[in-house]
Amino acid sequence: MTADADTRHTKPEADAGIRDEDGRLLASFVEGVAEAIGANDTARVRELAGDLHESDVGDLIETLQADDRPKLIELLGVHFDFTALTEVDQTVRTQLLEELPPETVAEGVRDIDSDDAVYILEDLDEADRAAILAQLPALDRVALTRSLDYPEESAGRRMQTEFVAAPPFWTVGHTIDYLADAEGLPETFYEIFVVDPAHKLLGSVPLDRLLRTRRSTQISDILEEDPRTIRATDDQEDAARVFERYNLVSAAVVDDGGRLVGVLMVDDIVDVIEEEADEDLRALGGVTGDEEISDTVFYTAKSRIPWLLINLCTAVFSASVIGLFEATIEQMVALAVLMPIVASMGGNAGTQTMTVAVRALATRDIGGHNARRLVGRETLVGLANGVILAALIGCAASAWFGNLQLGAIIATAMVVNLVCAGLFGILIPLGLDRLKADPAVASGVFLTTVTDTVGFFSFLGLATWWFGLGLGA
The missing domain is CATH 1.25.60.10 (MgtE N-terminal domain-like)
Structure with missing residues (x-):
């Protein structure tokens, strides 16, 4: 080509x-x-x-x-x-x-x-x-x-097979003359790959080094013997991570035998990063990674319905928790007004933690060395935010309904739910990742179920216990 x-x-x-x-x-x-x-x-x-x-x-x-x-x-x-x-x-x-x-x-x-x-x-x-x-x-x-x-979304699918290769015995002058006269060279390239007769990669020579070396020097004397290489079967996301980690503009792609088969360029990696980020963003909303705005109504509806059905089931479960306290709500209408606040704040706080966790998993920033520390950090963040928000909503609820005890109950429930939101916001993605499931797709549904259930149960349960003892107004 x-x-x-x-x-x-x-x-x-x-x-x-x-x-x-x-x-x-x-x-x-x-x-x-x-x-x-x-x-x-x-x-x-x-x-x-x-x-x-x-x-x-x-x-x-x-x-x-x-x-x-x-x-x-x-x-x-x-x-x-x-x-x-x-x-x-x-x-x-x-x-x-x-x-x-x-x-x-x-x-x-x-x-x-x-x-x-x-x-x-x-x-x-x-x-x-x-x-x-x-x-x-x-x-x-x-x-x-x-x-x-090559497998889909592999480096072999993203590489270009046009590259410049030279044997180690060529001189710098010979190589430069070849680049000036040869036809069919890649439109853009940044380094010369040095290969043996079996086309195994021996090293590479950046163009700036080539042009700054005397013409009589052999290529073998100026090559980098251990360039960063990527296997053709590696996932494209792993290849992008190599580019990011080592600030590469191009990298050789080799087969399992170490033979040079192509080259990845930084413009290809930018596309990969954009694709992967777009896929993760859609997955967080329960949307398949290949959905496009040009898709038909039927295809779009079909691709979205599975997670909506799962969410419906979990929502019914959360609603059943409210049903356990039906008598309590009938006696005190204020509970029906306030309980969505606890669940909603827990959901939002959990989503914040989950988003950070999913992104860290995607970039491999979470591992066995720091997972426990991050779980502890997010739990304490949930506690700190819970205390601040509890003070605000407790005062507001007390003033709104003229009941200090009701304010104390919703404040306590707020702290409990935000602590659980921080804890499960990171534990759910970690658990799904350990089970080899995509945490970006599944975390949101399960986290919403946890925060809704804990929020409703803690608030309504505390209210039932407190006012059921006859201590309430």
Whole structure:
């Protein structure tokens, strides 16, 4: 797979007038493109969209009506950069690729980096993917097939197979001359990889070191013998963590035999970090990681209903706790007014702790060395916040209903619930992680159940006990 010269990046004058001050595409610009598409005005479409950056083209594709998207690609012809398809939602990309002829897609992916080509093809059905791959030259087809054979969300899926490798006996001068004359080199690279005849990685030479060394020096004399490497089967999130930890801009990807098979670039890792953060954020709300705003109503409803059903069951359980104190609530209506406050504050406090815990688990900042300390810290934080809030709500409830004892009861329940919120806000994610379940997805439902149940039970239970003894007003 070859990389063309960089003609994708937008000139400043080409960007002018297509976005508003908030960064959204102007409606007038989108309408102009849609009108040109409707009139089959190739010249006008290319004038408006032919020189845009792939990110702008991606936004344009998502904004256009579904019927206009394939027509845009058809009218742009050779001016359409298929890298733009990496900038659109998965649903839009898949639907668009299914409507385009396999020959058109194959021609487009030939001219982009292999990692982008894999990203575009990986979500297609096996038959559609095979039809596109069949149109590619043998070498390109083999390279893409090998990358697609790696597990989903692995480094092998994110790496690009274009890289610069040299034998250790080359001199600096030979290497520089090769870089100046060779065709088909990667569009962007930061280091030269040094390999043996079996293509096993021996080390790497950063470009700045190469250019600062005399031409007669052998590559083997200036290579870094132990560069940071990533296995092709490693999870992409683990690869991103390596980049973050060691401030890398690129890293060699090797197979199980230590042979060089590709390279990961920092721009790929930025995409991975964004994807993983987006997935965790959605999971905290019980939304599947692959849901997009372009998905259909049916698909969206189907993907959300499982956790809503679980939440319904836990809500019924929490409500049953209230039912245990029905007689108490009938005798004192103020309890019905105040009890949601205790449960709500516990839920909010627990969510704060849970969010910190889930994020720390995702970044591997929580382990056996500090888990106990963090559990203790969050419990004490819950106690401190509980005391402060208890004083406020206790005074407010006493003044509201003219009953000091009721204020003391809700204050005590508030402290109990916030301590439990801090404790279980970290214990639930830790427990789910230990059970190999995704804490981001499941923690919220279970934590809400705990804080609601404890909040209702502590408040109503204390009220029943206190006023049931005849000590109340």
